Amino acid sequence: MITGTAGIGKREIAWWLSQTFLCERSGFSGSSHAAPSETEASLSFGFGFAEPASSTAEKVQPLSVSELPCGSCNACHKAISGSWIDFAEIAPDGDEDHAGSLKIEQFRKLKASQGFAAYDGHYKITVIRDADRLTLQAANSLLKILEEPPNGWLFLLTASDPSLLIPTLVSRCQKLRLAPLSRPILVQLLHEAKIPTDRLEVCADLAQGSYRKALQLSENDAWEKRAALFRFLDDPAAEISALTDWAASEDRNFKILMDQFEQILLDLVSLEGDPQQFAWKNLDGKRTLSRHAQSMISSLGNFDTARAFWLERSGRLFKMRQEVLAPLNRKILAQDFLAGWIAPPLMTRNPS
Numbered sequence: 001m002i003t004g005t006a007g008i009g010k011r012e013i014a015w016w017l018s019q020t021f022l023c024e025r026s027g028f029s030g031s032s033h034a035a036p037s038e039t040e041a042s043l044s045f046g047f048g049f050a051e052p053a054s055s056t057a058e059k060v061q062p063l064s065v066s067e068l069p070c071g072s073c074n075a076c077h078k079a080i081s082g083s084w085i086d087f088a089e090i091a092p093d094g095d096e097d098h099a100g101s102l103k104i105e106q107f108r109k110l111k112a113s114q115g116f117a118a119y120d121g122h123y124k125i126t127v128i129r130d131a132d133r134l135t136l137q138a139a140n141s142l143l144k145i146l147e148e149p150p151n152g153w154l155f156l157l158t159a160s161d162p163s164l165l166i167p168t169l170v171s172r173c174q175k176l177r178l179a180p181l182s183r184p185i186l187v188q189l190l191h192e193a194k195i196p197t198d199r200l201e202v203c204a205d206l207a208q209g210s211y212r213k214a215l216q217l218s219e220n221d222a223w224e225k226r227a228a229l230f231r232f233l234d235d236p237a238a239e240i241s242a243l244t245d246w247a248a249s250e251d252r253n254f255k256i257l258m259d260q261f262e263q264i265l266l267d268l269v270s271l272e273g274d275p276q277q278f279a280w281k282n283l284d285g286k287r288t289l290s291r292h293a294q295s296m297i298s299s300l301g302n303f304d305t306a307r308a309f310w311l312e313r314s315g316r317l318f319k320m321r322q323e324v325l326a327p328l329n330r331k332i333l334a335q336d337f338l339a340g341w342i343a344p345p346l347m348t349r350n351p352s
Ligand SMILES: [Zn+2]
Pocket: 022, 023, 024, 025, 026, 069, 070, 071, 072, 073, 074, 075, 076
């Protein structure tokens, strides 16, 4: 079970491991090497999620970890062309933004094929993506399979939040927890993805170690909307109507609104000391955020009440993420969220 925050490459690692296990030159598969029962022990090398097995470790050392998978054998070619026979992935329906659940029907077929051994290599691999989206029924069905896995079958699960999984399932798995990506690595990846330099640094700062988040933040429509969000913070009453209409017009816009405000509120809630001197992570909105913070502090009375307001807005945003999953009117939600910036300062503003 590979865990770690969303968008850091859990699935990519599951696929890389799969290819490595199936690669004919890796020592994990193929008849010229050790039998599965022996190679299983050697999974420990380099990956750190199995007990070291010194007695078998010397037997299987065809390639070093950095050379794996070889990329040129028959199995690797099948991996690259997507025609693996001994590999399957089970994933929730829907896309990343509206992921559904993993349902029991998806495991019935898996169960039905349990009698079949691996076709090409020693292993039959099933990647179960976003296992934290298993329905309870599906989780129990999978648990039964994991309790008595058919010989030669390997299961690789990914989960952003393993606390959502039933503990009996988690305890059946060896866990590999991935740390968030460091800033230099994120910057390098964004650079390779040809993200313009002006937004690259800001997005790397905002992404909290998630490559996918950094990419989403740096997409043109998301990035270009930031100017409008900063205008809104400068003058909420004048901008609310246009921003609400834009956010309500498309799912994608609504998501951008939530994602961007999450970044802005994170910055505001972390504010310490003089807003003008503060190291704002939303560097491109530094002046707006500093102005906004100063005006909130003076209109709400002091720093603590301003922070209480930003915390309350963050809580509202968190709730809105749940509410938007239900078929509610986006316009009402967006308006309700944005109007919070207008109401409290007007109510509490000192007439002098
Ligand atoms: Zn290979």
